[in-house]
Amino acid sequence: MRRGAAMILLALGIGNATAAEPAVVRMTGEFDYALRNRIEDRDGFWFATYEIKGHAFPNDRSLPTFTLSCLGAAWGAGSVLGGEEAMCRFANGQAAALFARVVSAAGTAGETQLGFQLSAGRGLFAGYGGTGSALRAMDFSGERPTGKGSMAVRLVLAPSVAEGE
DSSP states (O other), rough: OOOOHHHHHHTTTTTTTOTTEEEEEEEEEEEEEEEEEEEEESSSEEEEEEEEEEEEEETTTTOOOOEEEEEEEEEEEEEEEEEEEEEEEOOOOOOOOOEEEEEEEEEEESSEEEEEEEEEGGGGGGEEEEEEEEEEEEOOOOSOOOEEEEEEEEEEEEEESSSOO
């Protein structure tokens, strides 16, 4: 196992894991959101861009709290979500960052199951990637609403083929 792989798995509290065994991190996210633009046609089809800022709290208390920020766009008809694209960043004060790109979205405009592709940035997550999933609650109805939302997040991290730093 590469030295970096051993360090992240130990930092995540998975000392017995190997490069073939991904590390799973479960988190609860709380955030404020704002719809930046929202348009809807007369047939009920809508498109919205949004910004999320908040925190993700790992279920394992030995891990740090991460700031969570996302920029994205979603579209659909009525309460049905047609699709979504977004980029998210998990970071902490120790200059560690993990980036997540939404690759799938299903559910309704209020409660959405998201699939992420993870790529490492720097610090604790250098050289790591993987997949993630989240169940997110957020309101896309109305004209440019703001509010609070929540996520249940599951990240599966493994050493990437290409080093992060």
